[in-house]
Amino acid sequence: MxxxxxxxxxxxxxxxxxxxxxxxxxxxxxxxxxxxxxxGIEKACDCDDPCDRRKRRMEKEQARKEMLEKNRII
Structure with a gap:
């Protein structure tokens, strides 16, 4: 102890x-x-063709970035 x-x-x-x-x-x-x-690995998932779940997540992230850029005040 x-x-x-x-x-x-x-x-x-x-x-x-x-x-x-x-x-x-x-x-x-x-x-x-x-x-x-x-x-030389830029991201955690360094595969050429990501899985479907990763693609959906990447699309959501991209859509969120575009929405934030579009609705930016300053």
Whole structure:
């Protein structure tokens, strides 16, 4: 049980230090490798012909962007 408590306390200390770092720098924690973009993948679904569900979602997103652009005030 003491091992669990010690591990929990260490974890809390790391979270506290990361939160203090965020408050000081105002910069979110980010990875150093660049993620999928570093290996040439621009999106999570990098297939040439997306599935039907993905196509419908992409159409909805495009329609929403067009509606927002059309109804823009400024």
């Amino acid at each position: 003491s091992t669990f408590i010690a591990a929990f306390v260490v974890l809390l200390v790391f979270f506290l230090l990361m939160s203090i770092g965020y408050l000081v720098k105002r910069k979110a924690v980010e990875g150093s490798c660049g993620g999928l973009g570093a290996i």
